[in-house]
């Protein structure tokens with residue numbers, strides 16, 4: 381796939397089955413993430429990869445977050461939380477690991493850099509024939525989940541990227557009119 385086709389045609393895939401990327405394909409995905417633009421080379425990136433039973437441990441954290449928020453949460457709610465990370469064979473938590481108080485590189489810039497790393501994961505997965513989808517949902521912002529993942533106050537959990545093999549067709553890519561988004565000062 382040529383680069384412009386990839387940039388124009390990448391799309392998200394919610395239904396993902398095995399196999400997940402592994403070996404060289406997975407390494408290529410991380411290397412794409414690590415090419416994110418990065419002011420002052422702070423490397424504000426951290427990835428936590430969940431596969432196999434690791435996804436179940438993540439689901440337990442989600443259920444714990446539900447329980448802490450509402451000790452009366454029903455078994456149905458807790459079971460639904462546990463199942464969420466099982467929607468794909470691999471989930472990568474993308475964390476912006478922010479270095480505080482860097483002159484000229486505010487927190488926002490470092491979080492944006494991690495966002496670009498997340499996009500790199502989506503693009504590199506698509507380029508190699510895998511499916512991926514970036515999800516947050518309320519668990520990405522829950523302190524119980526953050527603590528369970530060992531994050532601290534300088535970390536921002538910016539998303540969970542679900543990865544696997546397409547369980548269907550890519551949905552049609554939305555077409556946008558450039559003029560709706562671009563203002564030109566000639």
Ligand SMILES: Cc1cc2nc3c(=O)[nH]c(=O)nc-3n(C[C@H](O)[C@H](O)[C@H](O)COP(=O)(O)O)c2cc1C
Nearest residue numbers: 390391392393513514515516517518538539553554
């Ligand atoms: C930061 C971020 C968080 C997102 N969180 C969710 C989510 O929790 N659930 C969801 O269905 N889509 C979420 N999305 C949107 C999907 O990843 C996807 O971009 C959207 O469905 C459009 O599909 P496309 O990427 O093929 O254009 C999120 C996107 C971003 C950038």
